[in-house]
Amino acid sequence: MRRILIVTYYFPPSGGPGVQRMLKFVKYLPGCGWAPVVLTVRPEDASYPALDPSLEREVPPAVPVVRTRAWDPYALYARLLGKDKSEAVGVGFTGEGVAGTRHRLGRWLRANLFLPDARVGWVPFALRAARRLHREAPFEVVVTTGPPHSTHFVGFRMRRAFGVPWVADFRDPWTDISWYGELPFTPWARRLDARLERVVLDAADHVVTVSPALAALLARKTATPITVIPNGFDPPDFDDVPVPPRSGGFELTHVGTLSPSQNPEALWRALRRGLDAGELPALRLRFVGKVDPVVLERLAAFGLAGRVEQTPYVPHAEAVGYMKAADLLLLSINRTPGAEGIVTGKLYEYVASGRPVLGIGPVTGDAAAILRETGAGQLFDYEDVTGIAACVARHYAAWAAGQRAAGADPVAAGAYTREALTRRLAGVLEAVAGKRPAVDA
Template sequence: MKKVLIITYYWPPSGGAGVQRWLKFTKYLSSFGIQPIVLTVDPGRASYAQRDESLKDEVADELLVYTTKTVELYDLYKKLIGKGEIPYGGFSNQQEESVLQKVAKVVRGNFFIPDPRKGWNRFAYQKAVQLIREHQIDTVITTSPPHSTQMIGLKLKRQLGIRWIADLRDPWTDIYYYGELYRSSWAKRRDQVLELKVLQAADQIVTVSKALKRLFDEKLGGTTGSKILVVPNGYDEDDFDVKVPVSDDKFVITYTGTISTAYDMDGLLRALRELDEQQQKGILFRLVGNIPPVIIDRIRHELPLIELDLVGYVDHAKSVSYLLKSSIQLLIIPKIENNKGIVTGKFYEYLASGKPVLAIGPMGGDLGEVIMETACGLLFDYSDSEGIKKMLTQNLQGSFEINRDRATKYSRRELTQKLVQEIVL
C-alpha cells in the first residue's frame, strides 16, 4: 500500500466536529489502497477545548498513530485569566468578557501567530522527518485549524521536497471571529503572509465548501485551476446503525453544537410563539451542547409554554442518539460576514438521521444548495417566521417527507473514495 502521513493536532480523545473528518478518512483509506500514518500531539499535554473519550474506540487497532510533546501556549492563557476553560466556537463559551480576557486576546492575537498551538510545531516537524524517512513516505497531509499545523507542512515541503496536501476546514484570516483578537496591523499582515505562503507552496489544497474554494482561489489570483479540491464533511453510516426508542408524546426539536449571540433566532422564536397554545405545549426544545446562559434565558422568557431540555456537552455517540430521537432538527448559521460558505459538519449527521432539517441562514449559499440537492428539509432566511411556522406545522401534522436516498454521496466511505481519486493520493 502507498503510505501517507497525516499531521493533525485534533485527534481522539479530543472532541468536537474537527476530529471527525480525518478520523473517518483514516477508517476507510485502506479500502482504497492507502495506508494512513497519523502524527498528532500527546493528549496528556494537549490543550483540547472539548474531550470525547469514546472516540478512541473508533481508532483502528492497525492504524499507526504517533504522538509528540508540545509547549502549550494556552497554559499561559489559562494562568492569565485564572480559568481552566479554553475558548472555542468563536469564543461562544466566554460570557461577559473581563479585562483579563481582553488582555489575553491581545496577547493571543499579536504574539501567537497564527495561533497558540504553534508550540507543537517544532516537535511535530522533527517527528515527521523521522517518520517520512523510516516509512519511505512521499505524501504528507496537514489539516487545520489550528492553522499553525500548516506551517509544519510548509517546512517539510521546503526542506524535503515532499508532496504536500493542505486541508483547510475553515477560513484562516477570514474566520468570523478574527476581529475579536484585537490584532494590530502588523499582526494581520504577518498572518496574511503566512496564509498566502501556505496556499502558494502546497501541491494541493483541499477544503470543505465551494465558497471556501472561491475564497482561497481569489487569494491566489484566481489562476489555480484544479489545485483546490472540495471534499465536504459527511456522515459515517456505521454511527447511525443503532436502534433508538422514539417517544410519540412530544414533538422534539433538536439543536446540537455551540451557539452564540451571532446566531439570529428572531424568526424562529417568533414562529414558535405564533403556534397555537396546544401545539406549543406539545413541543420539547432540546439543546445539546454548551449553550450560553443569555441564550437560555431568552428562550425561556419568549417561549414559556414550550418545554426546554438542556442536555449539555455529550460524546459523539450520545449526540447521534439525540438526533435519532428527534422529530425535526434545527440548524442555524451564524449571521456574520461571508457566511454563505458555511456548511457545518453537524449538518451531514442531521442528514444521515433521516429526520427533517429546519435550517436558518443566508439564502443563495452552499448550505441551501446541499439542502435542495438532498431534499432533506428547508432553508429559511433569519426573519422568515411565516415560512418557519409553516414547516413546523407540517411536521407537527406529520405531512413533511424527505428522501434519504439522496444523501449517500455524503457518506464518509464515498467521500474517502473521492479524496483518493481526485487528489490521486
C-alpha cells in the same frame, strides 16, 4: 500500500466536529491503497473543546498514531484567569462571554503573539516527529488539516526539506473566519497573518476544502488547484444507536454548539406566535451540547425557557441518537460575513439521521443547496418568521396525526458517505503524488 502522513491537532480522544473528518479519512484510506500514519498532539498537552474517548475505537489497529508534546498558551491563559485550562478554551481564543482586564490581555496576547493561532506551540514538536518518521520510511504525500491553521506549517516545512507533495485541507477559513474581527489584532499582526495564509496556500501542491463557497474564497487568494471534498456521514455510526427516551411532546432538537451568532431569533418569534395561537401545545425544545447564555436569555425573553431541555456535550454515538429521536432538527447558520459558505459537519449527520431539518441562514448558500439536493428539509432566511412558523406548524400537525415527516432521500444522501468522499480524496492524492515524487534529504 503507499504511505501518507496525516497531520491533525484534533484526533481521538478529542471530541467535537473537528475530529470526524480526518478520523473517517484514516478509517477508509487503507481501502483506497494508502497506508496512513497519524501525527497528533498528546492529550495531556492538548487543548480540546471536548473529550470523546469512544472515538478511539474507530482508529484502525494497523494505523500508527504518533503523539508529541506541545507548548500550549492556554495553560498560561487559564492561570491568568484563575481557571482550569478546559474552561479557558474557546473558539478561536475569543473567550466569548468573559470580561475583565486579564481576559482582554489574554486576547491581545493571543491575537498578536500566537500567529496564526494559539496551537502554534505544537508545530516544533510535530515537525521534529514528522522528519524522523519520513527518514525512517518516506511518505509519498503529507496532508495537513486546519484549523488550527498552524498545522499547515508542518506540511510547508516537509515540502521544503524533503520535497514531499503536500495537500492542505481547510475545514474553515483562515483570515475570513466568522470570529476573526473579534480579536484585537494590531495592524502588523493582521498583515503578518494574511501573509502566512498566502504563503501556505501558494506553497501547497493542492488545497482541499469543504464547500464551494469556501473554495471560491480561497481561489481569490491563490492559483493552487483546489478541490471540494465536503464533510459527510458514516453509515455505521447510525446502526443500532440507542435512541434516548422521548418527552412525549413534539421535539425540536439542536445538536452541537449554539453561539450568539447562531441565535435563531426568528424561530423564537415563530414559536411564540404558534404558542399564542394555541397551535403548539406540546412543543419541546431539546438542546444537546453547549448553548451560550445569550441564546438562553433570548429564549427566556420569549417565554420559552420552560419548554427547554438541556443536555451537555455527549459522546458522538449518543448525539446521533438524539438526532434520530427528533421530530424536527434545527440547523442555525452563523449570522456572519461569509455565511453562504458555512456547511457544518453536523448538517451531513442530520441528513443521515433520516429526520427532517429546519434550517435558518442564507437561502442561496451551500447549506441550503445540500438540503434541497438531498430532500432533507428547507432553509429559511434569518428574518423569515412567517416561513419558519409555517414549517414548524406543518411538522407539528404531522406529528400530532401520528405521521411524522421523513427527512433526506437515502439515495441522494449516499453521495455524502465518508467512504465515497475518501475515494475522492484518494484521487487527489494519486494526482499529487504522481506529479512530484518525494525525495529523501
